[in-house]
Amino acid sequence: xxxxxxxxxxxxxxxxxxxxxxxxxxxxxxxxxxxxxxxxxxxxxxxxxxxxxxxxxxxxxxxxxxxxxxxxxxxxxxxxxxxxxxxxxxxxxxxxxxxxxxxxxxxxxxxxxxxxxxxxxxxxxxxxxxxxxxxxxxxxxxxxxxxxxxxxxxxxxxxxxxxxxxxxxxxxxxxxxxxxxxxxxxxxxxxxxxxxxxxxxxxxxxxxxxxxxxxxxxxxxxxxxxxxxxxxxxxxxxxxxxxxxxxxxxxxxxxxxxxxxxxxxxxxxxxxxxxxxxxxxxxxx
Amino acid sequence: xxxxxxxxxxxxxxxxxxxxxxxxxxxxxxxxxxxxxxxxxxxxxxxxxxxxxxxxxxxxxxxxxxxxxxxxxxxxxxxxxxxxxxxxxxxxxxxxxxxxxxxxxxxxxxxxxxxxxxxxxxxxxxxxxxxxxxxxxxxxxxxxxxxxxxxxxxxxxxxxxxxxxxxxxxxxxxxxxxxxxxxxxxxxxxxxxxxxxxxxxxxxxxxxxxxxxxxxxxxxxxxxxxxxxxxxxxxxxxxxxxxxxxxxxxxxxxxxxxxxxxxxxxxxxxxxxxxxxxxxxxxxxxxxxxxxxxxx
Numbered sequence: 388x389x390x391x392x393x394x395x396x397x398x399x400x401x402x403x404x405x406x407x408x409x410x411x412x413x414x415x416x417x418x419x420x421x422x423x424x425x426x427x428x429x430x431x432x433x434x435x436x437x438x439x440x441x442x443x444x445x446x447x448x449x450x451x452x453x454x455x456x457x458x459x460x461x462x463x464x465x466x467x468x469x470x471x472x473x474x475x476x477x478x479x480x481x482x483x484x485x486x487x488x489x490x491x492x493x494x495x496x497x498x499x500x501x502x503x504x505x506x507x508x509x510x511x512x513x514x515x516x517x518x519x520x521x522x523x524x525x526x527x528x529x530x531x532x533x534x535x536x537x538x539x540x541x542x543x544x545x546x547x548x549x550x551x552x553x554x555x556x557x558x559x560x561x562x563x564x565x566x567x568x569x570x571x572x573x574x575x576x577x578x579x580x581x582x583x584x585x586x587x588x589x590x591x592x593x594x595x596x597x598x599x600x601x602x603x604x605x606x607x608x609x610x611x612x613x614x615x616x617x618x619x620x621x622x623x624x625x626x627x628x629x630x631x632x633x634x635x636x637x638x639x640x641x642x643x644x645x646x647x648x649x650x651x652x653x654x655x656x657x658x659x660x661x662x663x664x665x666x667x668x669x670x671x672x
Numbered sequence: 673x674x675x676x677x678x679x680x681x682x683x684x685x686x687x688x689x690x691x692x693x694x695x696x697x698x699x700x701x702x703x704x705x706x707x708x709x710x711x712x713x714x715x716x717x718x719x720x721x722x723x724x725x726x727x728x729x730x731x732x733x734x735x736x737x738x739x740x741x742x743x744x745x746x747x748x749x750x751x752x753x754x755x756x757x758x759x760x761x762x763x764x765x766x767x768x769x770x771x772x773x774x775x776x777x778x779x780x781x782x783x784x785x786x787x788x789x790x791x792x793x794x795x796x797x798x799x800x801x802x803x804x805x806x807x808x809x810x811x812x813x814x815x816x817x818x819x820x821x822x823x824x825x826x827x828x829x830x831x832x833x834x835x836x837x838x839x840x841x842x843x844x845x846x847x848x849x850x851x852x853x854x855x856x857x858x859x860x861x862x863x864x865x866x867x868x869x870x871x872x873x874x875x876x877x878x879x880x881x882x883x884x885x886x887x888x889x890x891x892x893x894x895x896x897x898x899x900x901x902x903x904x905x906x907x908x909x910x911x912x913x914x915x916x917x918x919x920x921x922x923x924x925x926x927x928x929x930x931x932x933x934x935x936x937x938x939x940x941x942x943x944x945x946x947x948x949x950x951x952x953x954x955x956x957x958x959x960x961x962x963x964x965x966x967x968x
Contacts, residue, residue, distance in 0.1 A: 397749035504752040
């Protein structure tokens with residue numbers, strides 16, 4: 388942690404402080420996040436709002452995925468739930484951190500932290516913990532709204548919930564890392580929203596969040612398959628949609644192994660980008 | 673390194689951005705426990721110099737040693753010994769004064785008690801207020817508090833009292849004097865020359881990236897710059913004379929005019945007067961250089 392040349396002059400800092408400070412950052416960041424009204428609205432409540440809009444708009448429409456005899460099928464609220472959960476994972480990580488960290492770069496927060504003995508890793512821990520806390524809260528709220536407001540029946544099998552847990556955690560962590568990497572892109576805190584929002588909005592449209600993925604043209608499905616959101620949404624569909632819906636996926640199956648592989652790949656790409664692009668300040672601006 | 677080594681050593685420090693040279697070969701030292709004021713007009717290179725020493729910017733050439741460490745390679749343990757009050761801050765401030773200070777206190781191995789710091793900057797009444805709801809001067813006091821919380825050996829103060837009312841400035845000076853008594857080394861930049869005179873032991877004056885003078889506060893500009901000025905009026909005309917013997921001059925004026933001279937005053941140039949002259953001379957010299965270059 389200290390350079391060898393200054394080891395004699397600078398007394399070493401206690402071991403374990405990186406983790407201890409990271410935990411302290413989680414509390415600090417989470418508190419500050421929920422006091423910021425606009426991000427709570429646009430990131431935290433947005434998927435819940437969108438689910439409500441779709442559920443209400445299609446409330447009189449026919450069920451989706453009915454059997455040839457007219458039985459079975461699910462409501463539109465049930466159909467949209469997995470997409471909204473996936474969107475929430477993406478927004479909490481990529482949109483939230485992409486804008487938040489670019490803003491902190493612009494307003495001097497990072498400069499102050501960079502002049503203090505806070506380890507970069509503790510800072511990242513704080514951001515990820517904050518995102519995880521808000522994403523979990525968001526998912527619980529989404530599930531409650533779906534279950535009790537729109538009468539969506541939730542899975543009861545424990546293995547479905549295990550799938551939910553790993554897809555969710557893996558997806559949120561990947562989103563966080565990509566958000567941190569993306570925060571290097573905007574040239575100023577003010578332009579961050581303009582840079583980040585179109586990217587996540589476009590991804591949501593092509594990845595099966597708002598539009599039925601199986602009805603998109605094949606080439607667009609292929610483009611979307613490069614990005615992680617499509618796989619997050621697919622993972623969530625495997626949890627919340629009936630088994631019969633797997634046939635509508637491009638390969639005719641949920642492909643959970645691929646879901647994990649693509650998210651893992653993006654996690655690694657994100658980590659590498661963070662390693663090379665994150666700086667407390669641009670030294671020569 | 674030992675405690676008698678200077679806290680800061682700067683030799684032939686240079687920083688250029690593209691074709692523009694912001695700092696052009698500056699050298700100085702700051703002894704332990706000393707308060708050194710860096711003075712100069714906007715854009716003279718003060719902040720660039722201080723940010724190189726804080727580790728925020730890399731120098732183009734020259735040497736810099738801060739608490740025995742090259743700031744370009746300063747690690748966390750080195751940063752834990754510094755206190756930095758930056759010139760501009762504009763954070764979102766969604767935490768209270770107390771939350772912010774308690775949080776930052778954890779970063780340091782031996783922080784000052786949060787209560788003590790809040791009292792020292794006079795924010796007791798505001799400790800549970802969100803920082804974004806504070807006035808500009810109050811936020812500045814939080815900045816100062818954050819600079820002090822880690823009990824720094826070396827404190828950087830970049831225009832610390834901007835936005836303070838006169839009373840807050842006085843109490844800030846008291847606070848800094850207390851730190852000086854505790855042995856804290858301080859590097860201060862300020863636009864308020866009275867502040868530099870109140871707090872500084874020595875000062876350096878920077879203009880256009882060069883150090884044009886350095887010395888004890890009461891010796892800056894040389895003895896000649898501090899020669900008293902006698903001013904008086906005769907029949908509406910203002911007279912001014914610089915003299916080492918002002919009382920003799922006044923006595924002569926009294927005997928010549930046979931009474932009290934009109935609007936008489938004896939003025940000893942303040943640090944501000946001396947400074948303005950130094951900087952003005954440097955600007956005139958720079959302009960002359962440019963003109964000579966253009967003529968060539």
